Amino acid sequence: MVFSKEVKSVRTQTWIGIMSVASLVAIAGIFLKVAMSTQPREENYENITKPGYAIRRKYFWALLIVSVVCLVISVISFPYPAIMEAKITGEPVVVKATGFQFGWELDKDVLPVGKPVRFDVTAKDVNHGFGIYYHGKDGSLKKGIFVAQTQAMPDYINKLYVTFKDPGVYRIWCLEYCGAAHHIMTYEFRVE
Amino acid sequence: MDVADRSMYERRVSGIALGYGAITLVLFGVTVFFGVIMRTSQGEFISVRPDVLYEFMTLHSIGAGGSLMAGVMAVMWYTLRKHLDMSMNIMQVVFGIIGAAVVTIVAVTLLGYYGTGWTFLYPLPFKSAGAWYDFAPGMWLLALMCVIFAFAMSWIDVIRAASKKYGFSNAMGWTLISGTAKPENVPPPVVLISTVTAACGLLSLVAGFIVVSLMLIHWANPSYYLDYLFIKNLIYYFGHIVMNMIMYMCAAIVYELMPIYANRPWKSNKIVAISWNSAFVAVTLAYWHHLLQDFPQPLIFQFLGVFGSYMAAFPATVVTITGTLILIYKSGMKWKVAPLYMYLGLMGWAIGGFWAVMDAGFNQAVHNTMYVPSHFHTYLLVGAAFIFVGGLYHITEELGGCRDTFEDKLGLWTWFVGGYGFVLWFMISGVLGTPRRYAVQMPGTEIYSTAAVYFAWTVVFGLLIAIARYLTRLQSVKPLRG
Incomplete structure (x- = not known):
């Protein structure tokens, strides 16, 4: 474990x-x-x-x-950009993340360990929830460990700052009910 | 009033309070059953197709919340009519409208395959990815609008009757707070709380009316643009406050009925008035905690959402719950089933409320995990619903002289044990990060649902016994028998 x-x-x-x-x-x-x-x-x-x-x-x-x-x-401990920007040092790696029925698009699949990452999260169609879970060094951890979240809303960009401390496999799971296939809306990326 | 008129009057009063109580209690049981089926499928005992499961989820959430609201309203109406000239005609119209809305919502959900959940977050009702018919969101929203009008009529009647007898400022407790209240104009707690609840609830219904109207316009004309974040604010302002008003109406009932069993007075005073007016402010601010994960919201709203959530704990626990404990302590009261239901209901409110405050305060760790249903099931399933049933049992005792039986106690304790086991598994899976509203659970988290299923079915058995006993108790109410 x-x-x-x-x-x-x-x-x-x-x-x-x-x-x-x-x-x-x-x-x-x-x-x-x-x-x-x-x-x-x-x-x-x-x-x-x-x-x-x-x-x-x-x-x-x-x-x-x-x-x-x-x-x-x-x-x-508010996770909002105005507060997080004051906490982080250095330029964050920016990742564009877009939710849609029923999947995610990210413009980067490999993210750095130990450096601040900013997810610019939005949605194409309806509201989604952008929940990041850690699935172990090689992805073998079946039940993910919850890391961070924000909402994904059309027309709006939610800027979520995360500094990954653990290298390995991460998955995004949808945390806002978005329709009949909400529960299979997932996406995998790596932190190295 | 001559004897014949009196008899007719009592018959109508009993019919409204107990008849609507029976209908809403059975409806509550049916909608709970949909929830249990949902949980049984999540626990992998049966397999319900995901789209069907989300329809059940929609029926369960709107149905259990709505039936509980209507039922509690009927009990509150019964307790209020001892102090106020409440309209019987309005209550009958209210329940007629709600009945029509229920039929529509059930039909649209099951025949139109509608499944947005009660939250109907815009634009999901109009973007189902082919899951439901285009007519479904419009019909569903129209039915919801009917419910909004029905609840508004009921609350307006509370304010009308309270203002007529005590004056609006007195009924709201403002003159008690300012120290200008005359003793003859001080309303009993049930009137004060009901008036504050009605005023707070009416404002949320205005928001509900606006958001449903805007979405109906969008339904008729899809090119009509609505701002997603603004609509989300309106939906949660409406939904959050309406759900909280269920518990506040329950508190009004407890303030009226518990002193009867404790044989001690519970009067309105400055502290009670300050408490309930601050509850109005706190619950209004607290709705913003539903949008804490929407980072573009102005920072001040995020702060007020958390602040309001912490603030809400004060009137509820310092005045109402502590007040009940003081009232009961060494009162000599015997634990009949009716006060026991109400007492345990308050306990559910206290526990569920505490969990709700933690959800708001540390939202990024548990938002939209199973922790959310854990808190609201605690203050609804083993909170408000207990007070509702306790109120109904009290009325059958008052009007029919019903005595408690072993089955009454069996129903209560079965429901209690099942209910707490059920919410605890929600809570455990929530703090382990399990997402909510998944037709098929996230891999590795199925076990929590599996464990919860045993308790969910225990709740069903307890609730069935409680409903059966209530329907049996009804037989002894003379005015109902004519």
């Missing part, structure tokens, strides 16, 4: 997975605790609301801090 620690999206996805399970367990735990606590009844509701509102205030501030931190992380 090839698991590239260089692939940032994999790290993010792993964290999302961990946080998803953690949130499920935490929320279900709180709901279970409250559900088990209904008996006996406390007649004076104020004895419940006072500490309840105190917890709520603490929760509000905790949520605010977590949200602000996450918002900052979200914004600094």
